[in-house]
Amino acid sequence: MAAVTAHVADVHAHEEHEHHELSFVRKYIFSEDHKTIAKQYLISGIIWAVIGGLMSVVFRLQLGFPNLDMAWLKPILGQWVSISAEGVGKLDPNFYLALVTMHGTIMVFFVLTAGLSGTFSNFLIPLQIGARDMASGFINMLSYWFFFLSSMVMFVSIFVETGPAGGGWVVYPPLSALADANPGSGIGMTLWLVAMALFIVSSLLGGINYVTTVINLRTRGMSFDKLPLTIWAFTFTAILGILAFPVLFSAALLLIFDRSFGTSFFLSEIYVNGQALPNQGGSPILFQHLFWFLGHPEVYIIILPALGITSEVIATNSRKPIFGYKAMIFSMAGIMFLAFIVWAHHMFVTGMNPFLGSVFMLLTLIIAVPSAVKAFNYITTLWRGNIVFTPAMLFAIGLVSFFVSGGLTGIILGNSALDIQLHDTYFVVAHFHIVMGAAAIFGMLAGVYHWFPKMFGRMMNAKMGYAHFWLTFISSYLVFFPMHYIGIAGFPRRYYQWSGFATFDSYADLNAFITVAAIISVAAQAIFISNFVYSIFKGKKAPANPWNSNTLEWTTDNPGHGNWPGEIPTVYRWPYDYSKPNSAVDFIPQNIPYSSTPESNLPHENEMIADEKEIEKLEFDRSIPD
Amino acid sequence: MAQQINIIQEKQDNILRINKWKFITWLFIISIVMLFASQTSAYLVRRAEGNWVEFTVPIIFYYSTAVLVLSSVFLHLAYLAAKKDKLVQLKTFISIAFAAGLTFLVMQYYGWQDLQTQGVFLKGNPSGSFFYVLTGLHGFHLVTGLFVILFAFIAAFQTKINAKELNRLEVCNTYWHFLDLLWVYLFVFLLYFR
Ligand code: HEM
Ligand SMILES: [Cu+2]
Numbered sequence: 174m175a176a177v178t179a180h181v182a183d184v185h186a187h188e189e190h191e192h193h194e195l196s197f198v199r200k201y202i203f204s205e206d207h208k209t210i211a212k213q214y215l216i217s218g219i220i221w222a223v224i225g226g227l228m229s230v231v232f233r234l235q236l237g238f239p240n241l242d243m244a245w246l247k248p249i250l251g252q253w254v255s256i257s258a259e260g261v262g263k264l265d266p267n268f269y270l271a272l273v274t275m276h277g278t279i280m281v282f283f284v285l286t287a288g289l290s291g292t293f294s295n296f297l298i299p300l301q302i303g304a305r306d307m308a309s310g311f312i313n314m315l316s317y318w319f320f321f322l323s324s325m326v327m328f329v330s331i332f333v334e335t336g337p338a339g340g341g342w343v344v345y346p347p348l349s350a351l352a353d354a355n356p357g358s359g360i361g362m363t364l365w366l367v368a369m370a371l372f373i374v375s376s377l378l379g380g381i382n383y384v385t386t387v388i389n390l391r392t393r394g395m396s397f398d399k400l401p402l403t404i405w406a407f408t409f410t411a412i413l414g415i416l417a418f419p420v421l422f423s424a425a426l427l428l429i430f431d432r433s434f435g436t437s438f439f440l441s442e443i444y445v446n447g448q449a450l451p452n453q454g455g456s457p458i459l460f461q462h463l464f465w466f467l468g469h470p471e472v473y474i475i476i477l478p479a480l481g482i483t484s485e486v487i488a489t490n491s492r493k494p495i496f497g498y499k500a501m502i503f504s505m506a507g508i509m510f511l512a513f514i515v516w517a518h519h520m521f522v523t524g525m526n527p528f529l530g531s532v533f534m535l536l537t538l539i540i541a542v543p544s545a546v547k548a549f550n551y552i553t554t555l556w557r558g559n560i561v562f563t564p565a566m567l568f569a570i571g572l573v574s575f576f577v578s579g580g581l582t583g584i585i586l587g588n589s590a591l592d593i594q595l596h597d598t599y600f601v602v603a604h605f606h607i608v609m610g611a612a613a614i615f616g617m618l619a620g621v622y623h624w625f626p627k628m629f630g631r632m633m634n635a636k637m638g639y640a641h642f643w644l645t646f647i648s649s650y651l652v653f654f655p656m657h658y659i660g661i662a663g664f665p666r667r668y669y670q671w672s673g674f675a676t677f678d679s680y681a682d683l684n685a686f687i688t689v690a691a692i693i694s695v696a697a698q699a700i701f702i703s704n705f706v707y708s709i710f711k712g713k714k715a716p717a718n719p720w721n722s723n724t725l726e727w728t729t730d731n732p733g734h735g736n737w738p739g740e741i742p743t744v745y746r747w748p749y750d751y752s753k754p755n756s757a758v759d760f761i762p763q764n765i766p767y768s769s770t771p772e773s774n775l776p777h778e779n780e781m782i783a784d785e786k787e788i789e790k791l792e793f794d795r796s797i798p799d
Numbered sequence: 800m801a802q803q804i805n806i807i808q809e810k811q812d813n814i815l816r817i818n819k820w821k822f823i824t825w826l827f828i829i830s831i832v833m834l835f836a837s838q839t840s841a842y843l844v845r846r847a848e849g850n851w852v853e854f855t856v857p858i859i860f861y862y863s864t865a866v867l868v869l870s871s872v873f874l875h876l877a878y879l880a881a882k883k884d885k886l887v888q889l890k891t892f893i894s895i896a897f898a899a900g901l902t903f904l905v906m907q908y909y910g911w912q913d914l915q916t917q918g919v920f921l922k923g924n925p926s927g928s929f930f931y932v933l934t935g936l937h938g939f940h941l942v943t944g945l946f947v948i949l950f951a952f953i954a955a956f957q958t959k960i961n962a963k964e965l966n967r968l969e970v971c972n973t974y975w976h977f978l979d980l981l982w983v984y985l986f987v988f989l990l991y992f993r
Contacts, residue, residue, distance in 0.1 A: 308819045308823065309819070309823065381827060388822065416833050426932070435922040436922060436923075437922075437923075453924070454925050455925060456844075
């Protein structure tokens with residue numbers, strides 16, 4: 174066996190040599206280097222976020238100012254803005270639905286799944302576990318390019334004549350199954366399904382790679398109890414994806430058959446224009462079960478990486494060990510497990526058996542326990558720390574705030590009796606935008622500010638970071654907090670306008686206020702994007718370890734292909750030795766052996782010095798994986 | 800003490816370290832299991848709602864099942880041959896397994912034809928639609944499996960598979976046996992929950 178490994182390593186040594194003269198295309202476009210792929214995901218994610226954000230401005234304008242003249246949007250939206258005889262431009266109601274659908278799909282899948290996991294799992298897994306690259310660079314590259322293809326299909330769908338899909342990001346049939354139901358249910362919906370199928374393939378390829386890398390490619394001494402919490406979070410996320418995305422594929426596949434091949438999985442006894450459709454015996458509720466079996470885990474696929482990033486950023490910048498390392502791992506594992514058995518809380522009003530509803534209610538409310546454990550652990554980590562308020566730290570603290578305030582409304586929605594009133598109102602919109610939208614975006618931004626120096630070798634401008642944070646933080650709350658009120662007042666989701674209902678008139682101001690706040694929050698992102706682009710080229714050169722952090726990625730300066738120029742460091746301790754008593758420095762990186770820190774070792778750590786020799790003797794295949 | 804145990808485990812972990820391609824294969828298998836688990840549960844949920852037309856499963860599906868099992872057996876024989884460095888046998892057995900896999904697909908196709916003469920179409924009652932979708936989805940995965948065998952087959956002819964280099968064949972076998980088992984599961988499922 175050893176001989177075989179040696180032989181393989183040899184072959185790779187040759188390959189590595191050839192890798193040095195990579196062509197431009199292999200280096201920046203069809204790259205197999207995890208760091209390049211991470212940047213590709215990040216930049217694609219940012220582009221999508223801009224598109225999705227601008228869409229939200231358009232439909233928020235419609236909701237906040239229903240009488241607004243939208244003629245000035247005609248050059249961009251074309252046929253979707255109709256000009257009346259008096260010259261007043263109106264947004265097409267069907268296009269409003271399409272915008273909401275696209276906004277949801279883009280943000281949930283393309284920004285907060287691909288853009289978040291794709292970026293940080295790719296960038297951090299090999300660097301933090303001490304590997305030269307992902308288990309398979311090729312599969313990793315495929316994963317990105319499937320995502321790219323999916324992006325292209327989704328992008329094209331925006332421009333087709335009948336408009337993009339318009340059935341909401343959850344694409345419930347029969348609305349999504351019948352082309353007559355809505356213009357977006359024609360070719361737009363077909364393209365949506367194709368794009369999502371490609372997206373699922375991409376996610377699976379990515380996730381399989383992440384898990385394999387974490388299990389198989391850890392460096393010497395990097396036992397599971399020394400993994401940074403980011404890695405734990407990314408691993409759990411990948412496992413969730415591997416288990417949940419195939420189920421979405423199932424749902425999409427059956428929907429494709431219903432749409433294109435005349436089957437009746439989800440359709441039954443439907444009349445269109447007085448004509449009965451031939452479809453018999455299908456069940457639209459079945460689709461909801463399949464969809465939410467993915468849909469609920471999906472929301473944790475989005476939030477877990479953000480929580481992992483937050484753990485790392487908060488511990489580093491509090492200059493304190495993370496509080497409850499094991500509790501964090503177990504609560505993430507608990508969340509992951511529970512995520513699969515609560516999906517029906519999205520379906521309380523589908524006429525399901527009330528007893529079943531109570532079971533799902535109980536299971537749903539149990540999720541609050543591990544979620545609260547995490548929130549308290551963040552707060553106790555911050556407690557009496559020597560907090561360094563870097564922009565990344567502010568965003569991480571912002572995440573904790575959103576996670577708590579959005580989680581609380583989740584508990585309200587989880588009660589099946591209350592949900593009868595609140596389902597499909599703006600209360601739900603407020604809940605998930607705070608706990609998922611805002612929290613996960615803040616986690617992603619924290620990650621970008623924190624790891625930007627390692628990604629691009631330069632620092633981002635901190636002053637702009639602070640401005641970006643405060644504007645985004647305040648305006649996000651101003652957007653989503655009032656939505657709770659209008660939700661309780663009964664405003665339904667996905668309505669083009671409410672001006673037809675006299676009861677809702679008194680809230681017109683509040684809706685206008687939300688729109689103004691939303692425009693500010695979108696505009697504030699311009700600060701981030703200019704900072705991001707400017708700093709890539711002109712930022713101050715970054716030192717190897719600007720935040721005095723402990724994890725392995727900071728031990729390599731400007732990593733090239735293969736990450737560490739020489740030996741990969743060996744790991745001796747956990748990643749959270751900040752402000753250790755009796756230590757001269759306030760951080761001790763993972764690659765510092767206990768034998769060289771006798772002054773700060775605890776008794777049991779002194780005993781572990783003897784094992785260090787054992788760790789160093791371990792043999793590893795140190796080549797770049799193919 | 801606890802730490803020490805950990806470190807010892809770590810060391811063993813290295814010696815037993817599972818080949819990453821095998822690991823990747825298993826993860827793929829898990830995701831395929833989830834796909835079919837969701838399909839069959841959708842089937843059960845839908846069936847429980849009534850309005851379910853029963854039909855007899857054409858006899859040819861029994862034969863095709865036997866053929867697929869046979870192909871798995873031959874692939875295993877190929878593996879045993881490779882382990883003993885009997886390369887001629889290896890090539891023969893791999894070829895037979897591949898041919899049996901292909902035959903299975905053709906028989907599935909004829910099975911569909913028989914269903915249609917029975918009056919069971921893709922369009923119509925979901926009982927029939929599900930039958931086509933499940934068999935079709937499995938057929939699609941089987942095609943990918945055939946490609947994997949093909950790669951192993953080419954590797955065998957380039958003498959890249961022998962007693963010392965078994966990983967490729969092992970990955971191929973794991974996947975193929977899985978697809979075989981998956982079909983047996985589906986077939987029994989479809990018979991039992993008609
Ligand atoms: C304490 C934990 C939580 C509980 C008890 C909870 C409960 C619920 C319930 C019952 C609903 C359904 C409301 C309805 O449609 O009538 C819901 C919707 C939703 N939740 Fe949560 N939630 C929690 C945390 C989260 C987290 C952490 C996320 C994401 C990161 C999230 C994302 C969503 C989304 C996206 C929806 C709406 C989907 C849609 O209808 O479009 N929730 N939540
Ligand atoms: Cu949920």
